[in-house]
Amino acid sequence: MTKPSSYELVLLVVVGGASVLSGVAPASRAVWFTEMFWAWGLVAILLLAYRRFRFSTAAYSCFFVWSILQIIGAHWTFEHVPMEWLTTPLGLERNPFDRIAHFAVGWFAFPLSELYWRKGYVRSKILAAFFAVMTTVAMAGLWEIVEWLYAVIDGGEAGAAFLGSQGDEWDAQKDILCDTFGAVCSVSLFLLFNRNSRSAAKESRNDNEKRKVSDL
Numbered sequence: 001m002t003k004p005s006s007y008e009l010v011l012l013v014v015v016g017g018a019s020v021l022s023g024v025a026p027a028s029r030a031v032w033f034t035e036m037f038w039a040w041g042l043v044a045i046l047l048l049a050y051r052r053f054r055f056s057t058a059a060y061s062c063f064f065v066w067s068i069l070q071i072i073g074a075h076w077t078f079e080h081v082p083m084e085w086l087t088t089p090l091g092l093e094r095n096p097f098d099r100i101a102h103f104a105v106g107w108f109a110f111p112l113s114e115l116y117w118r119k120g121y122v123r124s125k126i127l128a129a130f131f132a133v134m135t136t137v138a139m140a141g142l143w144e145i146v147e148w149l150y151a152v153i154d155g156g157e158a159g160a161a162f163l164g165s166q167g168d169e170w171d172a173q174k175d176i177l178c179d180t181f182g183a184v185c186s187v188s189l190f191l192l193f194n195r196n197s198r199s200a201a202k203e204s205r206n207d208n209e210k211r212k213v214s215d216l
Contacts, residue, residue, distance in 0.1 A: 004050070007057060011064045015043060018068055034119035034150065035074035039067050053119070058193065062186065066104040069159015073101055102140070102175045109136045113190040121144040125194055129187035133180070140179035144172040 002014075019036065026032035042063060046055075053065075072081055081097040112132035113125070122128045 005057070008060055011060060012043070015039075015064065015067050015071070018071045022071045026075045027077050027080060031077050032074045035070055039070040039074065053115065055111050055114060058189075059114050062104075062107040064105065064109045066101070069097075069101040069104050069151060073097065099174070099178050101179035103182040105140060105143075106136055106179045106184070107186040108139070109133050109183035110186035110190050112136065113187050117194075125191055129191055132187055132190075133183040136183040137176065137180050140176045144175060148172070 007137035019040070022036070023032060041066065046060075046063065055147050076082070078098040078101065081095065083095050083097050086092070087094075109129070109132040112135055113128045116131055117125055118123050153160060
């Protein structure tokens, strides 16, 4: 069985520690549980898939950044995360933390590109990047629907806090735009990092097959 690297273990420990701290007197316990469900749902998926597919260090870093932002948002709720250090000098009226977190969601396109390319689902890195962006944008749209449904079903302060629109009627569209910007930036880095590694996908598939054999 493939053992995780020290870096990967550090990321997991930091996420675990941040989760514990986040659960201490959160602004809304209902919102905290809801937001943490998604953060640890991602961790669970990555752990379960680890033996079958191991992402790169850069890909795990993308997941890590989003997880930490999600955990922070779970503690304060996204619209009330202390951001005076940024809003005051820039003269911003709206708390930008939610937009920053959505930009980080877009970075999921990096590991998705890696998955599509290394698994051989597409024949070029360009196509891997393209489908990764499309997948990320689709997930962003689905997430906005989830937020809306939660707010409607809850019908109270927890639902409004989870939605986090801060009175902006175009909040959902702007969030998706931030997701898209993040996705485009991340696949650009994916293409840059892998511009000279033509055989990496084939080598990765061979490594995965070897792991499967060794795990039997």
